[in-house]
Amino acid sequence: FDELAGTDPEIAGVVLDELARLRGGLQLIASENFTSPAVLAALGSTLSNKYAEGYPGRRYYGGCQVVDRAEEIGIARAKELFGAEHANLQPHSGASANFAVYAALLTPGDTVLAMSLPHGGHLTHGSKVSFSGKWFDVVAYGVREDTELIDYDQVRDLARQHRPKMIICGATAYPRLIDFAAFRSIADEVGAWLMVDAAHFIGLVAGGAIPSPVPYADVVSFTTHKVLRGPRGGMILAREELAGRIDKAVFPFSQGGPLMHAVAAKAVALREAATPDYGRYARQVVANAQTLTEALRAEGIRPVGGGTDTHLALLDLRELDVSGRDAETRCDAAGITLNKNAIPFDPQPPAISSGIRVGTPAVTTQGMGSGEMKEIATLIGRALREPDAAGEIRAAVSALVTQHPAYPRSTDHPGS
Numbered sequence: 084f085d086e087l088a089g090t091d092p093e094i095a096g097v098v099l100d101e102l103a104r105l106r107g108g109l110q111l112i113a114s115e116n117f118t119s120p121a122v123l124a125a126l127g128s129t130l131s132n133k134y135a136e137g138y139p140g141r142r143y144y145g146g147c148q149v150v151d152r153a154e155e156i157g158i159a160r161a162k163e164l165f166g167a168e169h170a171n172l173q174p175h176s177g178a179s180a181n182f183a184v185y186a187a188l189l190t191p192g193d194t195v196l197a198m199s200l201p202h203g204g205h206l207t208h209g210s211k212v213s214f215s216g217k218w219f220d221v222v223a224y225g226v227r228e229d230t231e232l233i234d235y236d237q238v239r240d241l242a243r244q245h246r247p248k249m250i251i252c253g254a255t256a257y258p259r260l261i262d263f264a265a266f267r268s269i270a271d272e273v274g275a276w277l278m279v280d281a282a283h284f285i286g287l288v289a290g291g292a293i294p295s296p297v298p299y300a301d302v303v304s305f306t307t308h309k310v311l312r313g314p315r316g317g318m319i320l321a322r323e324e325l326a327g328r329i330d331k332a333v334f335p336f337s338q339g340g341p342l343m344h345a346v347a348a349k350a351v352a353l354r355e356a357a358t359p360d361y362g363r364y365a366r367q368v369v370a371n372a373q374t375l376t377e378a379l380r381a382e383g384i385r386p387v388g389g390g391t392d393t394h395l396a397l398l399d400l401r402e403l404d405v406s407g408r409d410a411e412t413r414c415d416a417a418g419i420t421l422n423k424n425a426i427p428f429d430p431q432p433p434a435i436s437s438g439i440r441v442g443t444p445a446v447t448t449q450g451m452g453s454g455e456m457k458e459i460a461t462l463i464g465r466a467l468r469e470p471d472a473a474g475e476i477r478a479a480v481s482a483l484v485t486q487h488p489a490y491p492r493s494t495d496h497p498g499s
């Protein structure tokens with residue numbers, strides 16, 4: 084870090100200010116976490132220098148014998164941890180991983196059945212502003228209005244009617260477990276591939292806290308930076324028979340040289356995720372999300388879908404008469420970072436929305452437990468009802484994060 088500060092004080096200042104922001108408030112964005120200093124060290128390593136187009140043992144550049152080891156170790160760890168037949172660690176992000184899965188299994192114009200964005204699906208599951216909705220014929224399923232749970236009858240009916248070539252499950256804002264066996268049986272009935280986008284919950288799977296999609300899916304794609312606590316990036320698991328198609332779709336079809344520092348950092352995260360400590364962490368993430376959700380319910384904030392089985396809750400703010408947008412701003416002023424989120428059948432446009440999404444991966448990494456979750460719910464309730472009390476709430480937030488600091492052992496910057 085001293086090198087950075089000496090060469091570029093401006094960017095060093097940005098890095099330090101961001102660390103202070105992370106440490107100074109409550110980070111409740113469900114898709115964020117604090118990676119370990121070991122992951123950060125791999126990310127900041129000289130592996131960034133190496134061009135390694137291709138795959139271990141089959142590169143288009145010389146001098147890859149050392150970086151090959153990082154990728155081989157990472158692939159072996161991913162296969163072992165998830166019980167997968169094939170793993171590709173090269174996707175630069177979750178969206179890149181999904182792009183590669185479409186490229187491997189489909190041709191533009193093919194029909195895909197996926198969860199609608201307003202009901203919790205991701206942009207790459209068929210939104211018109213993404214390649215998925217522009218180049219593919221995407222039919223959307225959603226949740227039932229009464230239960231706010233995935234409507235499996237609707238999924239089956241739409242599959243029979245539209246005969247999709249691929250069905251996608253997995254979402255960005257769905258708090259309950261997904262019935263992978265039900266999706267498998269629907270996919271089998273209509274002869275479709277089953278792709279599970281496990282970006283949000285793969286870390287819980289890695290820690291054994293929720294069931295795995297791997298035995299059911301043809302392909303599982305995910306990001307490595309959410310509950311899994313790895314570097315920002317993507318990964319794909321697949322059945323052996325699809326290995327060649329997936330690998331070619333990542334490189335050379337959609338990407339060039341892999342980011343070998345990120346591949347190595349993914350390997351580090353996979354090693355960490357295989358430890359008993361990480362299993363305890365994953366179970367605590369879920370327990371914390373459940374405690375937080377129930378405590379928010381006691382504050383008069385309704386959990387969508389009746390609660391959570393995962394790391395996140397989606398909350399309907401209509402009883403408080405506060406929009407998602409205002410809630411995000413009020414919480415931000417109080418030192419609580421979360422995001423506004425549309426709820427299913429939301430009467431408000433997405434930029435305003437009637438809900439917020441909260442997640443516990445980061446606060447659990449900080450060592451917070453059930454007592455802190457109850458306190459956080461009280462602070463959120465107060466921030467929403469009393470915008471004028473932002474200063475007082477911020478002081479309480481500050482006390483909480485001082486007791487449970489992010490990156491506690493490092494004084495300037497982790498990895499330095």
Ligand code: PLP
Nearest residue numbers: 176177178205254255280282306
């Ligand atoms: N898929 C799902 C379900 C996601 O939630 C996300 C990101 O939030 C992505 C894909 C895309 O990941 P990235 O932002 O790394 O492209």
